[in-house]
Amino acid sequence: MSGTPEPLGIAIVGASLAGLRGAEALRLNGYDGPLSIVGDEPYRPYDRPPLSKHVLAGELAAGATQLPNLVSLDARWHLGQAAIKLDREARIIALAGGTALSFDRLLIATGAQARPWPDPEAARLSGVHTLRGRDDAADLRAALVKNPGRVVIVGAGLIGCEAASCCRDLGLPVTLIDPNPTPLARSLGGAIGGVIAGCLRDAGVDFRPGTQVRALEGDGAVRRVALSNGAAIDADLVIVALGAVRATGWLAAAALMADAGGVTCDGACRVLTADGTAVPEIYAAGDVARWPIPLYDGRLVSIEHWGNAVEQARHAARNMLAAPDDQRPYDHLPxxxxxxxxxxxxxxxxxxxxxxxxxxxxxxxxxxxxxxxxxxxxxxxxxxxxxxxxxxxxxxxxxxxxxxxxxxxxxxxxxxxxxxxxxxxxxxxxxxxxxxxxxxx
Ligand SMILES: Cc1cc2nc3c(=O)[nH]c(=O)nc-3n(C[C@H](O)[C@H](O)[C@H](O)COP(=O)(O)OP(=O)(O)OC[C@H]3O[C@@H](n4cnc5c(N)ncnc54)[C@H](O)[C@@H]3O)c2cc1C
Missing domain, CATH: 3.30.390.30 (FAD/NAD-linked reductase, C-terminal dimerisation domain)
Incomplete structure (x- = not known):
């Protein structure tokens, strides 16, 4: 790591919903020391739920999604700079531009990234989109207004279904493909998923349940979606909606219990080392955190919902300022x-x-x-x-x-x-x- 470390204090890595609400809670709870917020995107925190709804529909510009600041933060922002390494022992974060940021306490709020199509070459074909961030939504919206002949959406989870709904509202022909018998099968089950299947049908979506996509094919631009049953669907635009992977790559050298499913925390939101010891000065919150949820008998979960990012970040911030013997467990109704x-x-x-x-x-x-x-x-x-x-x-x-x-x-x-x-x-x-x-x- 190069450069002179910046002043100690609290660092937050991840400048989105959990990072912002955590920072506000630190100030509201009386923390008046140095506060650094690191984000790999060039933007101040913005809201993701409108991206797959109002932004795709053209009702809201992607740039109009910025989250309001609920209190004055007096923070030092490091935007457009990814954290690339955490040295846990030295308490230093290396940023992509070469800055080294030292901290007393750290909140990990790096969320998740869209799971890419597994073949990187096919994922790079023009016309293949994922939807996680503001730029993704702006690019996708720009592509939709060009009236693609057929949109194929791979994955009928919440984002796949929301995108299908928007595309039909725009009058675009849409095929939605999922290996399960109904949409939303994993989150809500087939009985409720069947209701959405009826909505898809009525809206004119070509829904292909029980179907696997084998390959995305094209010649620079995507042209076809090949299915494992041997059939192929012509496509001008593909939305890959295969869920998310947690943004924990930058923690690889920190010997924490972290993988693509999240960074594991104890009940008080403190991250665990690989041998299961809680690190007193490092907390995690939001999509990236995996923790034992009391309401469901301490099962380890990582929740990808807006409300959890807000509540868990506030809870973690509270514990970050509390004494070791006053660490409160985080309970939550997702x-x-x-x-x-x-x-x-x-x-x-x-x-x-x-x-x-x-x-x-x-x-x-x-x-x-x-x-x-x-x-x-x-x-x-x-x-x-x-x-x-x-x-x-x-x-x-x-x-x-x-x-x-x-x-x-x-x-x-x-x-x-x-x-x-x-x-x-x-x-x-x-x-x-x-x-x-x-x-x-
Ligand atoms: C399209 C879409 C629609 C959604 N709709 C709904 C909805 O209707 N209802 C609902 O309850 N939830 C919804 N969600 C989920 C909700 O938006 C998330 O739960 C919430 O954004 C999680 O906030 P977070 O701050 O934990 O993570 P994120 O919002 O993922 O933010 C993490 C931030 O950290 C940054 N980052 C990652 N790695 C690094 C690094 N190494 N260095 C620096 N920065 C880094 C990321 O770029 C990102 O800016 C939706 C999500 C998406 C993507």
Missing amino acids: AFWSSQFGINIKAVGLTEGADSLAVVQGSLAARRFLAVYGQAGRSIAAVSFDEARWLPAYAERVAARRPFPPIRDANDQPAITSLPPGFPPPRAARHHGVAMGGAHG
């Missing part, structure tokens, strides 16, 4: 929202391991409902489609680990029956020991 095909989807809890599902308000047929997921007789999650007014009551009960389903005597309830949630069998873990918290990727 929650996310999505909007697609004119439906407002909101969900709370983790669906993983659900063995039953009950529609407790409305109906799947009407595409307006609230459904609760159960596991071994306990309510573990709930999802609403255009029925958000009921969600807080169920969220409270999920957080209190109430029996399944938790409310049986509400007005206007349909006859409650339990049905199989229809989750695909667990896949071989991509990242050892990780339970993904319902990915937005």
Whole structure:
């Protein structure tokens, strides 16, 4: 590492939602020392949820997504400079431009990156897009307004479905491909995914469930998507929506418990060394953090949702300023929202391991409902489609680990029956020991 280290203080690596809210919480909790914020993107923190919704739709410019500062930060920003190495013992971060940043305490908030198409050469074909950052969204929007003859989206998770919805609103022909029987199968299960499959059909999306993509083909620009069943689909634009990998590469030399599934923390958000010891001066928060969630019996999860990035960063900031014997465990009820095909989807809890599902308000047929997921007789999650007014009551009960389903005597309830949630069998873990918290990727 070169250069004279800059003054000690608190460093935050990752200048996005968790980094910003963590920095604000440090100031609000009375920290008035030096504060450095490092981000590899050239922008001040901005909001990602609008990228796959309003920005693709052309309702908002990618540059108009900057997050508001809730307090004055008086921070030293190092933007457009990736952290490339952490020397944990010396407490120094090396930045790509050669700067060495020393710290007393560090918050790791480097989030995640879009999982690229696995063949790097095909991933570089023009017309192949991923969607994670502001520049990705601007590029994709610019490509969509050129009216591509056919858009192929690989992966029917939340971002794939949101993109499909926007493309249809723009009048573009869209094919959406996923190996599972329904969209959103891993996050919400096949029963609820079937409702979105109906929306795709009605919106005119060519949805190909149970289908694997073998290759993206072209000659400089993408021309075809080859499927493993031997068929091929002509494509002028491909959106690769295969989820996200956590941005932990820069931690490789730090001997932490970190991999593409996240950096593992203890319950108080302190990162763990490879042998499982908590590092008292280094914390992590947001998409990059993997931690034992108390509500789900200490299962290790990394949650890719906006609300967790905010809450966990605030919690980590609080603990960073607290004494070693006053480190509070971070508990959280995961929650996310999505909007697609004119439906407002909101969900709370983790669906993983659900063995039953009950529609407790409305109906799947009407595409307006609230459904609760159960596991071994306990309510573990709930999802609403255009029925958000009921969600807080169920969220409270999920957080209190109430029996399944938790409310049986509400007005206007349909006859409650339990049905199989229809989750695909667990896949071989991509990242050892990780339970993904319902990915937005
Ligand atoms: C398109 C899209 C739509 C979404 N929609 C929703 C939604 O509707 N609802 C919802 O709940 N959630 C949604 N999410 C998820 C939500 O945006 C994330 O959970 C949130 O952004 C996580 O914040 P973060 O700060 O932890 O990580 P990130 O936002 O990923 O930020 C990490 C930052 O660190 C930077 N970084 C990475 N490595 C380095 C390094 N080595 N050095 C310096 N900087 C580095 C990254 O470039 C990035 O700027 C969406 C996400 C995407 C991508």
